[in-house]
Amino acid sequence: MQHKGPIGVFDSGYGGLTVFKEIYKRLPQYEYVYLGDNARVPYGNRSFETVYEYTKECVFKLFEQGCNLVILACNTASAKALRSIQQQDLPAGKKVLGVIRPTTENIHLFTKSNKVGILATQGTVLSNSYKMEISKMHPEIEVFQQACPFWVPLVENNEIHGEGAHFFVKKDIEELLAKSPDMDTLVLACTHYPLLLPLIEQYTPPHIHILAQGDLVAKSLVDYFKRHPEVEQACSKGNSLKFFTTDDPLDFEQKANIFFGKPIKAEKLEVVRGI
Structure with missing residues (x-):
């Protein structure tokens, strides 16, 4: 037993x-x-x-x-x-x-345009895990990715309210959203990123759903x-x-x-x- x-x-x-x-x-x-x-x-x-x-x-x-x-x-x-x-x-x-699976299984419940953005570390982006898992479960959804290499150091050094955090969050979100004007859902595909949520919301259009994983x-x-x-x-x-x-x-x-x-x-x- x-x-x-x-x-x-x-x-x-x-x-x-x-x-x-x-x-x-x-x-x-x-x-x-x-x-x-x-x-x-x-x-x-x-x-x-x-x-x-x-x-x-x-x-x-x-x-x-x-x-x-x-x-x-x-x-x-x-x-x-x-x-x-x-x-x-x-x-x-x-x-x-x-x-990853709990997020990808449920992503279709949040997007209406079937255009989804992934904000993640370089390693997660290069693995293409979100793209592959979403494609398997929901082939109608198109996935766009953006690596955010400075976000984790900003969080771990408690710099989430500083000028650097504003600069990099704004820059990375703008670069991701430029990949598709119809994107209506963003996945925070790193467990550090919810600490940056107030900034992320500040630089994300209000009609876009922001999805934390917890x-x-x-x-x-x-x-x-x-x-x-x-x-x-x-x-x-x-x-x-x-x-x-x-x-x-x-x-x-x-x-x-x-x-x-x-x-x-x-x-x-x-x-x-x-x-």
Whole structure:
């Protein structure tokens, strides 16, 4: 009989906390373990092989913590590593889910023009994961992408109200919208980007729907548990939260408050020797 364990939530840094916050809001009864690989952030500009190896190491570290289910609350890891881990590496009884499918499954509910824009890291854009997934599920939808390489550093350095944030958010949104005048939906395809939402709204025409992922992922997990009761039953209940980082716990605690919305306590977890 499978031992019950907490739900693991992984991100390359802090951004996954915006997704975790929504999951916890909807499903507070479970035990959770969050791991941020802050020592090796950012993942967005790294190769497929590197992101796969880093993600796999962190996922297996969460398995060691007793997790039977791990959510990759990171678009880059979901784009570059999820499929390989699911197909090649999963031990019996373990599951790993990502954040791309819940978004792409539901995108048709938000667009009327069938013209959708993706704002993402360079790695997610180059993977073409959103284009491929949306094309498979909704071939009538045309997808336009824009890499936003400065947005994550702006968020992680708490510069979201500075002149640089205004400049780069305005520039990237204008470049994306120039690709199609009929675009009516924008997907924030990075878990950091909801922190920039007030700026994004400021530079986006009001008729365009802006889609953050947290609530979609949380709703999708509720539905997944209904369809897979055996996975739900392997998740322990207890309304408890543990936070780990591969870097400085004090720094993580300070910045996590911005993303998670309330103070947390963190511990350092070595994923590989020296990290």
